[in-house]
Amino acid sequence: MYFNHGRAGTGKSALIDHYKAKSFAQEFTSTQRPVLVTRISAKRDLDNTLVQMLYDLDLFGASQYRRLGFGPNLEQKLVDALKLTKTELIIINEFQKILEYKSEQERQAIGNLLKYISEEAQVPIAFVGTPLAAQICEDPQWASRLIRRRRLKHFCFKDINERRYYLSYLKGLASRMPVEFPPDLASPPFAIPLFAATRGENRYIKTLLQEALILALQEKNNTVSLAHLSAAYTSLVSEGVNVFELPFEQLKLIEIETTLCSNSDMKTLDQAATGTQHTKPMNLNDILSVK
Numbered sequence: 324m325y326f327n328h329g330r331a332g333t334g335k336s337a338l339i340d341h342y343k344a345k346s347f348a349q350e351f352t353s354t355q356r357p358v359l360v361t362r363i364s365a366k367r368d369l370d371n372t373l374v375q376m377l378y379d380l381d382l383f384g385a386s387q388y389r390r391l392g393f394g395p396n397l398e399q400k401l402v403d404a405l406k407l408t409k410t411e412l413i414i415i416n417e418f419q420k421i422l423e424y425k426s427e428q429e430r431q432a433i434g435n436l437l438k439y440i441s442e443e444a445q446v447p448i449a450f451v452g453t454p455l456a457a458q459i460c461e462d463p464q465w466a467s468r469l470i471r472r473r474r475l476k477h478f479c480f481k482d483i484n485e486r487r488y489y490l491s492y493l494k495g496l497a498s499r500m501p502v503e504f505p506p507d508l509a510s511p512p513f514a515i516p517l518f519a520a521t522r523g524e525n526r527y528i529k530t531l532l533q534e535a536l537i538l539a540l541q542e543k544n545n546t547v548s549l550a551h552l553s554a555a556y557t558s559l560v561s562e563g564v565n566v567f568e569l570p571f572e573q574l575k576l577i578e579i580e581t582t583l584c585s586n587s588d589m590k591t592l593d594q595a596a597t598g599t600q601h602t603k604p605m606n607l608n609d610i611l612s613v614k
C-alpha cells in the first residue's frame with residue numbers, strides 16, 4: 324500500500340487526476356477500469372465504504388446496491404468486480420476522513436478489510452490525504468502496511484534549492500500564459516512579492532496570476548506587468564498594504580511550516596485539521612544572507 328500526503332492545496336487531487344488521465348489515454352474495453360479513484364464513505368460504516376467503491380467502479384448495475392440495500396458478501400462482490408474491471412490500482416482520496424471513524428477498532432476494521440480486498444483482488448491501494456491522515460501511520464498496524472510514503476509540499480523560498488524549484492515553476496507558468504510576451508515571473512521583481520503575497524501556496528499563486536492575466540487581456544495588452552499583478556492583488560486582498568507596491572526591504576516572507584504535524588504537537592483533531600503552521604515572517608535580507 325502507498326501513502327501520499329500533503330497539506331490542503333499542495334496538489335494531491337491534481338496528481339490523481341493526472342495519473343487517471345494518463346491511464347485512460349490507453350485503449351480499453353468498456354468494462355476495464357485500470358485505476359479506481361474512490362473515497363471513504365461519508366456514511367460512517369464499513370458497508371457503505373464498500374458500496375462507495377463498487378459505485379465508483381461505475382459498472383453497469385452498480386446503482387442497484389444503493390437502491391436495494393446491501394446484500395451479503397459485499398467484500399466478495401467487490402473483489403469479483405475488481406477482477407472483472409481488471410483494476411490495477413485503487414486510489415483512496417481524502418483518507419484523513421477515516422479518522423472520523425471514532426474508535427480504534429473501527430479504523431482497524433477498515434484497515435483489515437482494505438488489506439483483504441487488496442490481497443484477494445491483487446490490487447495495490449494508494450492512500451491520499453492531508454497531514455491529518457499521516458496520524459494513521461502512528462498506528463503500528465497501519466505503519467507496517469504503508470510501505471511507500473510520499474509528501475507533497477508548498478513552495479519554499481529560504482532554502483536555495485527549494486527556491487530554484489519555485490522559480491522554475493513560475494517560469495513554466497509564464498510560458499503557458501496566452502500573451503505575446505510572457506512576463507519574466509522568475510525574476511526578483513515578480514517572484515519575491517508573489518511569494519510574499521501567497522506564502523508559496525500554489526492555489527493562491529495561480530489565482531493571483533489568473534486575475535492579473537485577465538486584466539492584461541481585457542486591456543488587450545501583450546504582456547502581464549507588475550501593475551497588473553498589483554491591481555489583481557488589490558482586487559483579491561482588499562485590506563493591508565499591497566506587497567507589489569512595497570520596496571524589497573520592507574517585504575516579509577512567510578513559509579508554510581514543512582515539519583510533519585503529529586499527535587504530540589497538535590492538541591486536538593480539529594487543531595490538526597485546520598491549524599496551518601507558518602514560519603515567523605522573514606526579512607528578505609535575512610533570507611538572502613543564509614547560504
Ligand SMILES: Nc1ncnc2c1ncn2[C@@H]1O[C@H](COP(=O)(O)OP(=O)(O)OP(=O)(O)O)[C@@H](O)[C@H]1O
Nearest residue numbers: 329330331332333334335336337338453525526529
Ligand atoms: N503540477 C501542478 N502544476 C500546476 N498546478 C498545479 C499542479 N498541481 C496542483 N496544481 C494546482 O494547485 C491547486 C491545488 O491543487 P489540488 O486541488 O490538487 O490540491 P489538493 O492537495 O488536492 O488540496 P485539498 O487538500 O484542498 O484537496 C489547484 O489550483 C491546482 O490546479
Ligand SMILES: [Mg+2]
Nearest residue numbers: 332335336337
Ligand atoms: Mg484534493
